[in-house]
Amino acid sequence: MNTFLKVFFALFLVVCIGVHVYGLFVPFTTESTASHITHLLSYSLCLFTLLTKFNIRLAVYFVGALYPFYYHANCAWNTFQAQHTLNIVCWLVVILLPLIGGFIAKENRSTD
DSSP states (O other), rough: HHHHHHHHHHHHHHHHHHHHHHHHHHHOOSSHHHHHHHHHHHHHHHHHHHHHOOHHHHHHHHHHHHHHHHHHOOOOHHHHHHHSSOOOHHHHHHHHHHHHHHHHHHHHHHHH
């Protein structure tokens, strides 16, 4: 199960990275270039911490996850307020980023 979750979470982060690389070359939203680059760096840091083991990786993961979590939580809330609809992409990010953090925390505890 741990291997399945790690692969699932890694694929999620790779897709997130891919979407923002694509967004740099083909603007499909009003998101700025700086925001795409920040997302790229953030998701890359999250992927790195998911795939490697080092002492402070959970703290580093949460630093990396902070911007995308805040950005997508804000996006989800604003979309809901304005249109009374759920933005599934934003909700996926808001739900999965903390789950990945929990997975990393559990993985850290099991290797101590």
